[in-house]
Amino acid sequence: MGKRLFTSESVTEGHPDKVCDQIADAILDDIYSADPNARVAVEVCATTGMVLVFGEVSTETHYSDIPSIVRDVIRDIGYNDSSLGFDYKTCAVLSSIDEQSSDIAQGVNNASDSEGDDEAENTGAGDQGMMFGYACDETEELMPLPIVLAHALTQRLTEVRKNEVLPWLRPDGKAQVTVEYEDGVPSRVDTVVVSCQHSEDVDLKTITSCIIDEVILPSIPEELVDDDTKFYINPTGRFVIGGPAGDSGVTGRKIIVDTYGGFCAHGGGAFSGKDPTKVDRSAAYMARYVCKNLVAAGVCRRVELQLAYAIGMAHPVSVSVNSFGTGVVDDETIAQIVCDVFDLRPLSIIRTLRLDRPIYRRTSNYGHFGRPGFSWEETDSIGLIQEALKKYQF
Numbered sequence: 001m002g003k004r005l006f007t008s009e010s011v012t013e014g015h016p017d018k019v020c021d022q023i024a025d026a027i028l029d030d031i032y033s034a035d036p037n038a039r040v041a042v043e044v045c046a047t048t049g050m051v052l053v054f055g056e057v058s059t060e061t062h063y064s065d066i067p068s069i070v071r072d073v074i075r076d077i078g079y080n081d082s083s084l085g086f087d088y089k090t091c092a093v094l095s096s097i098d099e100q101s102s103d104i105a106q107g108v109n110n111a112s113d114s115e116g117d118d119e120a121e122n123t124g125a126g127d128q129g130m131m132f133g134y135a136c137d138e139t140e141e142l143m144p145l146p147i148v149l150a151h152a153l154t155q156r157l158t159e160v161r162k163n164e165v166l167p168w169l170r171p172d173g174k175a176q177v178t179v180e181y182e183d184g185v186p187s188r189v190d191t192v193v194v195s196c197q198h199s200e201d202v203d204l205k206t207i208t209s210c211i212i213d214e215v216i217l218p219s220i221p222e223e224l225v226d227d228d229t230k231f232y233i234n235p236t237g238r239f240v241i242g243g244p245a246g247d248s249g250v251t252g253r254k255i256i257v258d259t260y261g262g263f264c265a266h267g268g269g270a271f272s273g274k275d276p277t278k279v280d281r282s283a284a285y286m287a288r289y290v291c292k293n294l295v296a297a298g299v300c301r302r303v304e305l306q307l308a309y310a311i312g313m314a315h316p317v318s319v320s321v322n323s324f325g326t327g328v329v330d331d332e333t334i335a336q337i338v339c340d341v342f343d344l345r346p347l348s349i350i351r352t353l354r355l356d357r358p359i360y361r362r363t364s365n366y367g368h369f370g371r372p373g374f375s376w377e378e379t380d381s382i383g384l385i386q387e388a389l390k391k392y393q394f
Contacts, residue, residue, distance in 0.1 A: 005190055007178040008146035008261025010154040013077050013365045014171020014197070014242070016249025020044035021258075021364040023051065023073045024251045024273030029358035030069055032275070034062035036356040039100040042273035043251045046244040048085060053095040055273065067093040073361075078161065078171040085245025123347040124312035126277040131309075133287025134264040135295040136302040138186055141377075142292050143370035145186045147261030149177040151366045152219040157196055160214050168207075170197035172242030177220075189224045192216055193232045197242035208233040258368050259284070264304045272364050276355035279309045279346055283316075286349045288369050289376040290342055297385040299334060301326035307344060314345040329392055337388045341381060 011018055023044045031038045038059035045052050051070050074080075074088035081087055135142040153175035161169035178191035194211050211233045217225075243249075252270025256262050269280030276282040287305045294303050300323035308318040321335040329337075338344075343352065350356055353375040363374070371377065 002183070003187075004181050005178050006144075006146055006181060006263070007176060007191075008144065008150045008256075008263070009174060009176040010147070010150035010257055010261075010366065011175075011254060012154045012158050012171060012173035014079070014158075014173065015254070016046055016172070016244045016247050017251070017253040018249070018365060019046050019074065019077060019079075019244060020249045020251045021254070021272035022077070022361060023053065023070050025360040025364045026069050026073050027053065027064060027066060028273055028275060028360050030064050031057065031059055031062055032356070032360070033358040035059045038062070038275065039277065040273065040275040041100065041278065042097075044273065045248060045250045046086075046091075047248040048245045049090070050092045050094065051244075053093070053097070055097060056100040057097050058100040066095045066097075079243060084170060084243060085241060086243050120343070120345045120347040120351075121314055123277075123345070124314055125279045125283075125309035125346050126311065127279065128309060128311045129269050129280055130267040130318075131269065131279060131283040131287050131307050132259075132265045132267055133284065133289070133291040133305040133307075134260045134303070135288070135291035136263075137295055139370075141370040142295050144260055144263040146177050146179045147257075147263065147367065148370060149179070149189065149220055150175050150257075150261060151370075153177065153192070153194060153215060155366050156215045156219045157194070165214055166210055168199040168202040170199065170240075170242055172197035172239075172246065179224075186224070188226055189220055189229050191230045191232070192220065193235065195234055195236075195239055197239050197246075198234075200240050204234060204237055260369065265306070267306075271368060272360070276350045277346060279307075279349075282346060282349045282353070282355055283307045283309065283344070285353055285355070285368070285374075285376040286342070286344065289353065289378070289381075290338055292377065293379050293381040293385055294334065294338075296379040297382040297389070299323075299328060299337070299385060299389060303327070303334070305338065309346075314347070316344050319344065329389070333392045337385060337392070340388045341384045 024042045027042050028040045040057050042055040070093045071088040079087045138145050139148050157173045160166045173196040176193040179186050180188045180190045251272050255270050271281045274281045291303050291305050302324050304322045306320040307316045319335050321331045
């Protein structure tokens, strides 16, 4: 296979698009904490001095104080002073929320008079679409190394800012990591790019040395860095104006950051602000869960799973597996094992992964996958997979 380079990026919680993702998921959590049967599809955009919340919400039991939620999220992120060009105290908050379309709702709500398996059979997907999951054995998280390292950098950027190790840092920031692969195995880090918002009173030389010492070197394993590894810090030379004041933000614009860093296909659907009846979110989580368990069970070293749904229908219209030649059985057999072991109907996904809980704001930063504490990262189906595999091995 020879050598090749692959690059993934991550952004901090102060990035304008991530500000919007967090607000959307905080609103979802607020509604879900009172009404786990609510239907939520919230979008957010942010720019200098203004946040707009819009979308569809159907709930009979809860009033959500959207302006307070928006301001709390912005304050928690760190936009707490007007000198940053955007802050929680002075920004305008506008909202335009309607009820979910009855045409969409009827495809999901047909199960209202059903119970148990009949309820799952009669609960259709909230939309059509295809979702992808992925897992590989190159990191302990069973995630691609470039996105794991990129997230480690942005998490560290936020940590040293909030702990005031580097008090001149501001909330907005990005990181990018290029990994060199040799015969399909990560061998070294070729390039690291970090762009960090900062105060006006710090020079580039100080920024560069501090970011290397306090952010990059603690985040990148020493054995992956060599004399040829390149570090680029704030390549334009200045990053004072940032966040929504520097660039407008919108929910759902960081779908590759949210998933696998470009290492596998993406169906195009975003996650934040959507309740789990939307298979854009729940089926993508399920696909990750399936893939991680397949790799952990030793069925393959690397796998991509595609699930596709039709609105109003419970069962996926297709289940497709690509193990990139690493499977102990062929891909068609792996797909059959997936169907044997996992219930891929939307309501069953919600039940399996316990998605009817206010867990979503925490997902909206540093990737939805490869982080502990989420049900779709558990590897509790290994035994079921290995038992199913026995039927197909001779």
